[in-house]
Amino acid sequence: MAIFLTKKHLSRRAFLRGGGVAMGLPFLDAMVPAGTALAQTAAAPKTRAGFFYLPHGAIMNNTPYGKEVDAWTSSGKGADFKLGHTVAPLEPLKRYLTTFENLENVAAGGSVHTLNPATWLSCVRPDTAAKEASMAITLDQVIAQRLGQKTALPSLEVCSETTIQVAACGGAGCYYASTTSYAGPNSPLPMEYNPRKVFIQLMGEGDTAAERDALLRKNSSVLDMVSERAKSLRAKLGPGDQAALSDYLDTVREIERRVSMAGSRDLSGIKVPDAPVGELEDFDKQVRLMFDLIALAYQADLTRVASYVMVSEGTNRTYNHVGVPDSFHPVSHHTNDRERIRRLTIIQRYHMERFADFLQKLANTKEGEGSVLDHSLFLYGSNMGNSNQHDNYPIPEILVGGANGAHVGGKNVVLPARTPLANLHLTILNKLGIKQASFANSTGLLADV
Secondary structure, three states, rough: OOEEOOOOOOOOOEEEOOOOOOEEEOOHHHHHHOOHHHOOOOOOOEEEEEEOOOOOOOOOOOOOOOOHHHOOOOOEEEEHHEOOOOEEEEEEEEEEEEEEEEEEEEHHHOOOOOOHHHHHHOOOOOOOOOOOOOOOOHHHHHHHHOOOOOOOOOEEEOOOOOOOOOOOHHHHHHHHHHOOOOOOOEEOOOOEOHHHHHHHHHHOOOHHHHHHHHHHHHHHHHHHHHHHHHHHHHOOHHHHHHHHHHHHHHHHHHHHHHHHOOOOOOOOEEEEOOOOOOOOOHHHHHHHHHHHHHHHHHHHOOOOOEEEOOOOOOOOEEEHHHHHEEEEEHHHOOOOOHHHHHHHHHHHHHHHHHHHHHOOOOOOOHHHOOOHHHHEEEEEEOOOOOOOOOOOOOOEEEEEHHHHHHHOOOOEEEEEEEEEEHHHEEEEHHHOOOOOOOOOOOOOOOOOO
């Protein structure tokens, strides 16, 4: 999917009108008044956050071969900042990048695969004896509560393949293995792997722009009718029924808000393709398409918070397209065999290459006095360390993006042994302007980030 920006000289309050639909324009340099600071204008850039999950850890200094096969760990800072082999695709963007050593997440300890996805962004061990999901709100959803309320989608959760995998899902375990996102302790959010459904979430029903506009107008009028009739009915009901109806109206209002926001999506400067057919058989194209959909959502301000499981926990996905015929999960049990370690490293670097393509696209997308990447903060990582041992220390994490000036990369941060991952999460909240005293089992902010 190609995404292009076109330069137009227009008022920042201008709308593209046609067929009864008013669409707000994306931010353009011409919208900033001469001599006026960007932050003082109505077109101030919006902060985005993103979380990109890869299962099965990374080859770090966590095998009997030590640094000899360590493909992940970076070193130094500034001009001396040197990226590990797996992270090296981010070389052109390393000024945005901070890497870490010695992070731990005890919340997933001893669970093999089952608890890794859900505890990555929660750092809270769930109650696995509960009949339903029972954990805590995840980092992405804490952020969505603050950054996501002015967009059609408060957050977007996607994956490249189904997250229901035999090796990671068992009984109640599926609550925690199938998603990285929880809106609340009992509210797991499903990850969508069908790009057509993701496209419809972003653009609305319909295969073409004309069909989507027609359906948008139809659905809006239906919602108005339902809302008015419900309000009229409320006056005739008793207290209990009024309370039930109020809950219903809250749902209707949220749908109306999303429809209203969809009617003014910032799509005028963006080339939007027709809807995809469905999940792609070519896995590489599937991964690229999901990244493109996230980029489109950020660029058009359809959402400001996204989570992407690039491949599922416990997956048996093969990687013939990069010369590895083995399934990801079996090869992750490398038994310290150097050839298997080499193949696992190829898979891990492949995913980093796709992430690098996504970041470069955002870096090339101008927005005000910087780029979309300048105004974003992303966490990429895994909740497992050595996949052969299923351990959770140390775990590989990187932070990338400018966060509107709040994050300066270009360094590897060597933390004290067994620093809680929640300290990084608390730091991310702080960088995004969300101040709170603690997050999960955090012990404080990371001072050097």
